[in-house]
Each structure stands twice: as C-alpha cells, then as structure tokens.
Amino acid sequence: MxxxxxxxxxxxxxxxxxxxxxxxxxxxxxxxxxxxxxxxxxxxxxxxxxxxxxxxxxxxxxxxxxxxxxxxxxxxxxKIKDVSSSFRKEYSRALKKISTKDLTEVVDFTGETTGEVLFPIDDLKYIINEVLERDGANALLSENRNGYTNLINTINKVFWNSKLNEEDIIIVSGAQQGIDIASKGILNINDNIIVEKPTYVGALSVFKWRKVNLFEVPIEEDGINLDKFEKILQKNKIRCFYTMSYFQNPTGISYSLEKKKRILQLAQIYDFYIIEDDYLSELIYEQSLDYIPFKWLDTNNRVIYIKSFSKIFLPGIRLGYLVAPTLFREVLQNSKHNTDITTSSLMQRALELYIASGRWKENIKYLNDEYIERYTYMKFILDEEFKDIITYIDPKGGLNFYLTLKDNMIDTKELFIELIKRDVYITPGAMFFTSQMYGQDSFRISFYQTDKYKIEKGMKILKEVLLDLTEKNNKK
Amino acid sequence: MxxxxxxxxxxxxxxxxxxxxxxxxxxxxxxxxxxxxxxxxxxxxxxxxxxxxxxxxxxxxxxxxxxxxxxxxxxxxxKIKDVSSSFRKEYSRALKKISTKDLTEVVDFTGETTGEVLFPIDDLKYIINEVLERDGANALLSENRNGYTNLINTINKVFWNSKLNEEDIIIVSGAQQGIDIASKGILNINDNIIVEKPTYVGALSVFKWRKVNLFEVPIEEDGINLDKFEKILQKNKIRCFYTMSYFQNPTGISYSLEKKKRILQLAQIYDFYIIEDDYLSELIYEQSLDYIPFKWLDTNNRVIYIKSFSKIFLPGIRLGYLVAPTLFREVLQNSKHNTDITTSSLMQRALELYIASGRWKENIKYLNDEYIERYTYMKFILDEEFKDIITYIDPKGGLNFYLTLKDNMIDTKELFIELIKRDVYITPGAMFFTSQMYGQDSFRISFYQTDKYKIEKGMKILKEVLLDLTEKNNKK
The missing domain is CATH 1.10.10.10 (Winged helix-like DNA-binding domain superfamily/Winged helix DNA-binding domain)
Incomplete structure (x- = not known):
C-alpha cells in the first residue's frame, strides 16, 4: 500500500x-x-x-x-501492458488454419507446423515392434523417475563419450518440459534471471509463470553482449542465465568459444547457473563451426543442459533429456516426478533402440544432406535477390534465417498479414520479444517445412509483397 | 522483519x-x-x-x-519440520530394491510398483501398427495443444454421452500432469486450498511447490467432514478443494451423493473450485455404489475434472485428460502448452483406437473380473483372520484397503520395516499425511500386484509380524 x-x-x-x-x-x-x-x-x-x-x-x-x-x-x-498479445493470438490463429489448406500450395516459413517429416515411418514401426517383442510388458510399465536406464546409458555413450555421471541425466518429455522442470526446481519467486534478447517465447512463458524478474541482454553475432551482461551481474544477484548456444532462436547465431568460456567464468564469479537449451546442434553445415556446448566446458557444475530430440527425431514423440549439476540432481528428479511421474516408457525404449542400432546417425546424415541443400539455396536467393532490402547473419546450420529489413518503413507484422493472403507464412520479429516495441523490422524464415520448390515460390512472393509494401508506405 | x-x-x-x-x-x-x-x-x-x-x-x-x-x-x-521425510526416503529406497529381487517371492502390497500388468501386449502391438499404417507420418507429428481431435471426440462419446463441450477437454500426460497443470493454471502463491486428510502425496508436492496454504479436512466414511470444511470456508477465502471422489487414496472411501451435492453448493456460495481426481472409478465391485462424479453434477462450472488412464490402461503410457470449466479453458491450455507442448501423438492415437474399437470396454471387464476376485479374497481374510486386530472401511471397489490397528502400540512404520525383512511391502499411513504425527496406526495394502496366492502368503506373514510386534511391545 x-x-x-x-x-x-x-x-x-x-x-x-x-x-x-x-x-x-x-x-x-x-x-x-x-x-x-x-x-x-x-x-x-x-x-x-x-x-x-x-x-x-x-x-x-x-x-x-x-x-x-x-x-x-x-x-x-x-498486467504488464503487452500490445503484441493480440497479435500473438492472430499469429496462432493463422498457423492453425494452415492445416485446413491445400498443403501443396502453402509455403510455411514459420517452422512451427509439421506437415512434412523427414523420417522413415517404417523404421519406427519396425523398432516399436522390436521393442514390444523384446521387452513385452516391461515396455509398458513405468520407468524409474530418471528414465529408462538403457536409454540413459546409450545417451552417455553415443553423445558424451561416456563422460557424464549417469545419475545426473534425467529423461524428459521434450525440451519445453526440461525448461519447466528446471524452472520449478531451481527458481523461486522474484529470483532474477537473464535471457537473450530476442529469445524463445516458450521459455519466457515458463519463467513468467514462475514469477521471476527477467533481465534481457541483446544478442550479437557471437553471443550476448558481454558488457551489458556483466553490468547486470554487478548490480543484481542473478540466479540463472537461459541460453541457446547453437542456432539461437530466432537469431540463428552461435556462441563463440571465447564468449562461452567468459560466461562460465562469470557464472563462477557471480555465482549463477546456466540453463543451456540445445535444440538443434546436430545440423551444422559449415566446418568452421565447432560443436562445443557450455556443458563440455563446465568444470564447476554450473550448467543445466537441456537437449531436445523433437525437431530431429520426431515432433510428435515428446522426448529429450536434461543433465543436472550434481547439486541439483535430487531437486530436479523430484521436479520431474511431480510434473508427470515419468516419460512414456515405450517411446524411451524405441528411441534407445533407434540410437543404439545406428539408425540415429544415419538419419542425421540424411537430414543434414537434405537441409544443407535448402540452406544453401535459401542463402543463394537472399544474396542474389534480397541484398538491397535485407541483412542477415549467416547461421551456418540449423533451420532458420533471421532477416532484418534495411528500410524500416515496414512493420513485419504488417508484412505477415499481407503474406498470408498469398499463403506464405513467416514469423515476425515481435514474436520473440517481451514488448512489441522491438523486432518490428525483422522476421524469421525457416526451411524446415519447405523444399526447394517451395523456397523458390515463397521467396518470390516475399519479394513482391515487400516491394509492394515499401512502395505503398512511401506514398503515404 | x-x-x-x-x-x-x-x-x-x-x-x-x-x-x-x-x-x-x-x-x-x-x-x-x-x-x-x-x-x-x-x-x-x-x-x-x-x-x-x-x-x-x-x-x-x-x-x-x-x-x-x-x-x-x-x-x-x-522448512516445515517434517520428521517423516527421512522415512519417505527409506520407503522409496525399499521400493526401488523390489525390482532387484526374485519377483515370484516378493509380496508387494504397496501398489506403487508395476511388476505385473494385466494388459494384452499383442493388442497394443496390433493397435500401434494399425495407427502407423493408417496415419503414416501424421501419427508422429505434434497434435494441437488440446490433444488429438479424434481422441477428444471418442472420450466425449464413450465416457460422457457426448455431453461435454469438446473444447473444454485437454489431453494430458497422466493425472500427475493434470494436477500440475491445474495448479499452475489456477493457483497463485499464498492462495488457500483445502485437501483431504489423509491424501495423495503426489498432489501435496505439487501444491507445496506452488507455495499455497494447505488446509486439511479429515475424511469420513462418505467423504470429508462437512462441518470442519465449512468452518474453514467461513474463515478463509478458499481458492480450491482437491478431492478424489471414488476410492480416495489412501482411505478407499467414496463420496456419498449428498456430500457431493452439498460441496458443490458450498463451492457456489463460497466461490471456490473443485479439482476432482478420478483415478480408478472403472473398478466398482458392488452395485450399491453408483458412479456419479462431481463433474456430472456440476451445473455451475465449478469442477476441474482430471482422469487418469495409468492404472487402467498402461502405467508406462502416460495418458489422461482434463475437463476444464469454460472460464479456465484458455489458461489451462496455455498451462499445458508451457509444460510440455503436447502429449505423445502416437500414444494418443493408440489409445483412441483402443477405446473406439471396443477393446477398452473388454479389458475393463477383464480387469473387474480379476480384481473383484482379489478384493473378495482379501476381504475374506481380513474378516476371518484380522477382525480382532484391525478395522477398515469396505471400499467396494478400487485396488486398496486402508487398515487401522485396534492396538495402537505399534507404529506402522516399524511394521513396514519388519515386513520388508520378510519380503512383504505395505504403505504406512504416515506416507499420506503432511506430518508424521498422523497415520501411525494405519497402513494401506493394495492387491494391484498380488494374485490370490500372494495375497494368502502376504497376509499370513503380515499377521505373524503384527502379533510378534504386539507381543514385543507389550513386554517393553
């Protein structure tokens, strides 16, 4: 009062x-x-x-x-006044309508729907049957709260060279659940946390629900702006930093080794934790980009690592895992248990067999071959056709380009609305900020759901609409 | 300060x-x-x-x-001093060890492990293959945030006579997640909520995590004590009441129609909501017990109904659903989305086909036939062999008996410890209270994992150990 x-x-x-x-x-x-x-x-x-x-x-x-x-x-x-929330609803509604359309005509650059999936369905059928044959009723029973032991073991062997302590691994029902569990486990009301700006809205929602204070630090080409980051650390007791180390969503940038090392140092100095959300690191197209997540460099038990399999394995099979610092092992296990007891046992076993049998690696290779072609083609069009109107940072991997208009006469929400009239869908920058004051001049395009034919078609329409809008706005 | x-x-x-x-x-x-x-x-x-x-x-x-x-x-x-928390750990540890033992020897009356599952595995194999054949890649894609539309439709048709508004149904990954989602959606820090005493500890954990104030109301033969309930309502602004209307865990009691009606009236008068956790209502063995959940009587949109399929369908396949009052529809949908985006698509489709094809009903009939035999046999032994030392309320359904010792010389935690030496596992009453001051003279036994042979063996050992302990304690 x-x-x-x-x-x-x-x-x-x-x-x-x-x-x-x-x-x-x-x-x-x-x-x-x-x-x-x-x-x-x-x-x-x-x-x-x-x-x-x-x-x-x-x-x-x-x-x-x-x-x-x-x-x-x-x-x-x-309620924090959020002018963009009505636009968020408009965006969701538009995306929902995609499924009612003729999918051969729609160009979906949002990457948020899944009309097409590059996964051999027969492989999955075979694997599920093999699991049921092999394990019988066990495949249908509850696992212990950390997850199916063989899956944990296989993850450690295949992805971590057996370097992790397997008791620190928890299987989760997708990365979103990982963020929710970490948030419930280590964050308290009014804790201060730092996020990248812009960032993944699904994580923002979880943090807001937990009633923490958010500090945003702008993203640069090789990670967050360290000066601004450290200034916040000096003035506030920060509990954790949420980051996507590779192909940051939406900007597509990856952290440089130097920045990662420095952030880990700062975590030790200022005593905060890092939630590392690794959602796409399998898709690296340029050799110059090394895969070295924060977790590999984490000698002081500062990193909660969250790995999603949804984009890479199967979007409808919610699976991922979390590596907890030993300190938080128990609280995160309890957090998982209270959230949904365990993750579907059959799916854990199917994933385990999928990885252990080598099919995982095969499919990643196939995905890389497919996506690198789309990536190269999209980059080619951007460089050829858009160089006067758009700038972007080359992501060198992943599934998205984050584009910024050179002429800021156009609000990309307006662009979105014009484009859906022609069945092309993009994600306006405003979707990745807490306030709609930001992101008006940028937007994300993803080639997750667009083959070369659709890329060509969609980019052509995008250019036409952009030029139309520019002309219209110039006349005003 | x-x-x-x-x-x-x-x-x-x-x-x-x-x-x-x-x-x-x-x-x-x-x-x-x-x-x-x-x-x-x-x-x-x-x-x-x-x-x-x-x-x-x-x-x-x-x-x-x-x-x-x-x-x-x-x-x-x-930290609220909880003397029993070390015992909780001991209990978990003991349960974990069960899986390392010779399962043909162990008598597991806890009902919390799942060594045996009464489910035709071949049916599931057949169904999953049929789903994959029928839906192809769609079976592996993300559903919309409410869940797979056909499953929602089938649930409404088969279980609700199509009386629900299908937009109010949300598919969740098991009842535990339902409680978590409801809690995040409608409860705020310091909200007051009423729970049954004793009650399900998994729900208590969720509520405590949400930092609400808990009021406990004792359970009687036909539901909570209404006088105590109303006194709390008069003095405090209550946000919600969490209840298990059938075969309340652990007491096994079911609410009388009168109490349900009165509680719904009170909800309207005192403006609170009811979270109804329906986890086992398919298993009714006595015709005198009608199935009329709170939700059927809910003319004022007061009830959030949560249905688990875990005990009945498959424990390792985390599936359930939630029926939201229209008022909370959007907040609960968002809560689900922020928790884990959606529930595994393939499993939703498998469950849908399982219900729609009539196999669900067949299996429920089979489960009822099997469990009614165990229930009758256990009741017979209790009445024949234990009538001098134990009292209980006949649950008339479900999977548990909640027993109270007539001679309160024995702490049932002590009984638990003695019994595991002989490979018999029970759940001491203290596990269902927030303070170990309660439940010392009671324990729960479940026949979920015990056929007639094991019931006979286990109850024989139980009686021996009980008599031994009584004698020992009398000598002290």
Missing amino acids: EFYKNLKFKDEVPKYIQVANFIKNLIDKRKIKEGDKLPTIRSLSKELGVNNVTIVSAYNKLKSEGYAYQKVGSGTYA | EFYKNLKFKDEVPKYIQVANFIKNLIDKRKIKEGDKLPTIRSLSKELGVNNVTIVSAYNKLKSEGYAYQKVGSGTYA
Whole structure:
C-alpha cells in the first residue's frame, strides 16, 4: 500500500482516472509487477479517502486498457501492458488454419507446423515392434523417475563419450518440459534471471509463470553482449542465465568459444547457473563451426543442459533429456516426478533402440544432406535477390534465417498479414520479444517445412509483397 | 522483519540459541511458512543488534535440525519440520530394491510398483501398427495443444454421452500432469486450498511447490467432514478443494451423493473450485455404489475434472485428460502448452483406437473380473483372520484397503520395516499425511500386484509380524 500514499489528487481530472493513471504508471515503471495483486476495493478506497465506486471505475478502466485482469473470486491483478498479445493470438490463429489448406500450395516459413517429416515411418514401426517383442510388458510399465536406464546409458555413450555421471541425466518429455522442470526446481519467486534478447517465447512463458524478474541482454553475432551482461551481474544477484548456444532462436547465431568460456567464468564469479537449451546442434553445415556446448566446458557444475530430440527425431514423440549439476540432481528428479511421474516408457525404449542400432546417425546424415541443400539455396536467393532490402547473419546450420529489413518503413507484422493472403507464412520479429516495441523490422524464415520448390515460390512472393509494401508506405 | 522485533533476549541462554528457538517457534506456528526466505545474515544481525556470527550460528542450528535449508547463492529458507521425510526416503529406497529381487517371492502390497500388468501386449502391438499404417507420418507429428481431435471426440462419446463441450477437454500426460497443470493454471502463491486428510502425496508436492496454504479436512466414511470444511470456508477465502471422489487414496472411501451435492453448493456460495481426481472409478465391485462424479453434477462450472488412464490402461503410457470449466479453458491450455507442448501423438492415437474399437470396454471387464476376485479374497481374510486386530472401511471397489490397528502400540512404520525383512511391502499411513504425527496406526495394502496366492502368503506373514510386534511391545 505504501506506493499509493504518493498519489495527490488534482481538481480538474476525475479521481478514478487519476487513480488508474497512477497505477498504470507504477506498472509501466515495474514498481508493480506482472501478476501482483492490486489492493482490494475497500482497502484502497480507505487508503485514498475516496468512494468505493471510484476504485471500481479505476480498476475497470485498467482492465479495459489491458493493465489489469480480474480473477474470479480472487481480486484484480496487474498486467504488464503487452500490445503484441493480440497479435500473438492472430499469429496462432493463422498457423492453425494452415492445416485446413491445400498443403501443396502453402509455403510455411514459420517452422512451427509439421506437415512434412523427414523420417522413415517404417523404421519406427519396425523398432516399436522390436521393442514390444523384446521387452513385452516391461515396455509398458513405468520407468524409474530418471528414465529408462538403457536409454540413459546409450545417451552417455553415443553423445558424451561416456563422460557424464549417469545419475545426473534425467529423461524428459521434450525440451519445453526440461525448461519447466528446471524452472520449478531451481527458481523461486522474484529470483532474477537473464535471457537473450530476442529469445524463445516458450521459455519466457515458463519463467513468467514462475514469477521471476527477467533481465534481457541483446544478442550479437557471437553471443550476448558481454558488457551489458556483466553490468547486470554487478548490480543484481542473478540466479540463472537461459541460453541457446547453437542456432539461437530466432537469431540463428552461435556462441563463440571465447564468449562461452567468459560466461562460465562469470557464472563462477557471480555465482549463477546456466540453463543451456540445445535444440538443434546436430545440423551444422559449415566446418568452421565447432560443436562445443557450455556443458563440455563446465568444470564447476554450473550448467543445466537441456537437449531436445523433437525437431530431429520426431515432433510428435515428446522426448529429450536434461543433465543436472550434481547439486541439483535430487531437486530436479523430484521436479520431474511431480510434473508427470515419468516419460512414456515405450517411446524411451524405441528411441534407445533407434540410437543404439545406428539408425540415429544415419538419419542425421540424411537430414543434414537434405537441409544443407535448402540452406544453401535459401542463402543463394537472399544474396542474389534480397541484398538491397535485407541483412542477415549467416547461421551456418540449423533451420532458420533471421532477416532484418534495411528500410524500416515496414512493420513485419504488417508484412505477415499481407503474406498470408498469398499463403506464405513467416514469423515476425515481435514474436520473440517481451514488448512489441522491438523486432518490428525483422522476421524469421525457416526451411524446415519447405523444399526447394517451395523456397523458390515463397521467396518470390516475399519479394513482391515487400516491394509492394515499401512502395505503398512511401506514398503515404 | 516485523516478527523479529518481538524477540527479547534473556541473559542465561546463548543468543544464537534464542534466535534459533524464536524462529523455530515462528515456523511451528506457521507464521513463517515453508519456503519463506529468512532475512539475510546482515539485516537480521542489524535488526537484533547482535554479531553476524550469532545469526550464522542460529541458521546453522536451524539447518541441522531440519528447520531451514540453504540455497546455493540465494540464502536460507524456512522448512516445515517434517520428521517423516527421512522415512519417505527409506520407503522409496525399499521400493526401488523390489525390482532387484526374485519377483515370484516378493509380496508387494504397496501398489506403487508395476511388476505385473494385466494388459494384452499383442493388442497394443496390433493397435500401434494399425495407427502407423493408417496415419503414416501424421501419427508422429505434434497434435494441437488440446490433444488429438479424434481422441477428444471418442472420450466425449464413450465416457460422457457426448455431453461435454469438446473444447473444454485437454489431453494430458497422466493425472500427475493434470494436477500440475491445474495448479499452475489456477493457483497463485499464498492462495488457500483445502485437501483431504489423509491424501495423495503426489498432489501435496505439487501444491507445496506452488507455495499455497494447505488446509486439511479429515475424511469420513462418505467423504470429508462437512462441518470442519465449512468452518474453514467461513474463515478463509478458499481458492480450491482437491478431492478424489471414488476410492480416495489412501482411505478407499467414496463420496456419498449428498456430500457431493452439498460441496458443490458450498463451492457456489463460497466461490471456490473443485479439482476432482478420478483415478480408478472403472473398478466398482458392488452395485450399491453408483458412479456419479462431481463433474456430472456440476451445473455451475465449478469442477476441474482430471482422469487418469495409468492404472487402467498402461502405467508406462502416460495418458489422461482434463475437463476444464469454460472460464479456465484458455489458461489451462496455455498451462499445458508451457509444460510440455503436447502429449505423445502416437500414444494418443493408440489409445483412441483402443477405446473406439471396443477393446477398452473388454479389458475393463477383464480387469473387474480379476480384481473383484482379489478384493473378495482379501476381504475374506481380513474378516476371518484380522477382525480382532484391525478395522477398515469396505471400499467396494478400487485396488486398496486402508487398515487401522485396534492396538495402537505399534507404529506402522516399524511394521513396514519388519515386513520388508520378510519380503512383504505395505504403505504406512504416515506416507499420506503432511506430518508424521498422523497415520501411525494405519497402513494401506493394495492387491494391484498380488494374485490370490500372494495375497494368502502376504497376509499370513503380515499377521505373524503384527502379533510378534504386539507381543514385543507389550513386554517393553
């Protein structure tokens, strides 16, 4: 209540508007945080010496303007005004509609739907049958809370040269669950955490739900801006840093070895932890890019490593794993157990056999061959056709390009809306920021769902629409 | 900090002990809550006018006594003293060892392991292959966030006579996830919630993690004690009530129709929500017990219904669903999405085909036939052999009996320890309470993993050990 003492009423403006504006200001300045409960009508009217009706009207105004929301039977809560949230809904709705369209015509550069999957279905059938034949009922029983022991063992052998302590590995139902489990396990309300800017919105949602304070640090070509990073560390007790070390989503950048080393040093100095989200590192197209995740360099037990198999194995089979620092082993195991007991046993066994039998490596090779062709072709078109209107950082791997318009007359949300009229889908930059003030001049295109034919078609339409919009906006 | 002003030091006792005792008292009285951060060393020493060392020693004392815990780089936090937590670990460890034993010898009355599964594996193989044949790659892609549309439709048709709004159904990865999602979706820090006493510990963990205030209401033969329930409602703003309406875990009781109706009335009057955890209602052995869950009676959109398939379908295939009141539809969908995006697509499709093809009903019939025999036999033994030493409420269904010793000379944790020496496993009552002060005279036995032969063998050993212990304790 102490904030409200500073409110001095003026005569010329209705009191309820003054109350609403006063609270809006506190929210904009983050003195009142997202999800904070506003005082009850009664207590605030008493505190300010006004009628109940004044407060009711003020709260209604806040609600109608998106600065507050009502919880049935619980009161009114503050909401950080997010102009882009209505656009987020529009974006989701548009993506949902894709599946109702003629998929041979649609060009989906969002990478967020999965009309096509480069996976030999017969292999999976064979593997599942083999697992059921081999393990019988065991394939259908619950695993222990860390996961299927043979899968843990195989992951350690194939991906880590048996260097991990297998007790530190936890099988999770996809990377999103990994982030949720890590968040529940190590973060408390009001903990400070640093994220990349821009970053993956699914992680932001988890952190916001946990009611932590977010600090954002801009991404550069080789990782976050270290000066800004360290300034935050100096002024705030930071609990953890969430990072995508390879093909950062959405920017596509990968961290340089120097930055990774320095961040690990800083973690030790300032005593924070690193949540490393490794979602795509299998797809490296240029030899100049070495694969050395934070976790490999982690001599001080600072890194919670989360690996997703969804993009690479099968999107509908939610599987991934997490490597916990020994310190957090138990709390993360409990966090997993409380979240969903265990991950589907049959799927764990299928993945294990898939990796152990060598099919995993074969398929990665096949995926690399396929995607490198798309990557090269898209880069070729960007360099040939878009060099006057767009800049980008070469990701050297992964599935996305993050493009920035040279002419910032166009808002990429507008571009999105124009493009869907012609059945081409992109992801506007605003989707990756907490505030729509950012990302207006950038957008992400993915070749996950587009073969060469679709890349050609989609990029042609993209250029036409971009030039149209530029012309239109110039005339205004 | 305001609490600490009341601490007045006396001369005769070391100050650090006085500080520790003062805080212990605050924790015991719940003025400081589980997980609350204790003041920093510096601020408390300043506040109390003592040396830093005094506070460090006080905190160390609290930690060594289980009243506080350290978070690396974050400070010291209060912990509700739970004497039983070391026993919980002992219990888990013992259960883990079961799998290393000769399973033909072990009698596992805990119902928490799954050595045996009454499920035709060949059926599942057939179904999975049929799904892969029929749907091809689609079976491996992500579903929309609510789940596989046909499964939602089939659930509505087969289990709800198509009366539900299908947009209110969300497929989840088992009931535990349902509880986690509901908790994240509708509960805030410091919300008040009511739980049954005793209750399912997996739910308690989720709620504690969400940092809510728990109120416990004792279970009677036909549901919770309504007087105590309403007294809590009168004095506190309650957000929700978590209940298992059929074969409550561990007590095995089911709610009478009257109590369900009254609780729904109270929900409307006092404006709270009901989380109904329906984990076993398919197993009803006595016709006198009608199946009418809260959700059927829910005319005011008060019930979040969570259905588990784990015990009935397959424990290793984490599947269940949640029916959300329309009001919470969106927040619960988002909560699911942030938790793990979606539930395994292939398994959703397999379950759908399993239900739609009629195999579900066949298998339920088979399970009922099998379990009713075990239930009847166990009841027969209890009535014949244990009537002088044990009381119980007839569950009329489900998989468990909850037994109470007439002679409370024996602590059932002690009984547990003696029984595992003879390879018989039970679940002591203390496992279902937040404090080990309760449940010492009761324990749960399940026939989920015991056929008639094992029931006979196990109950014989149980009786011997019980009589031995009674004799031993009487001599003391």
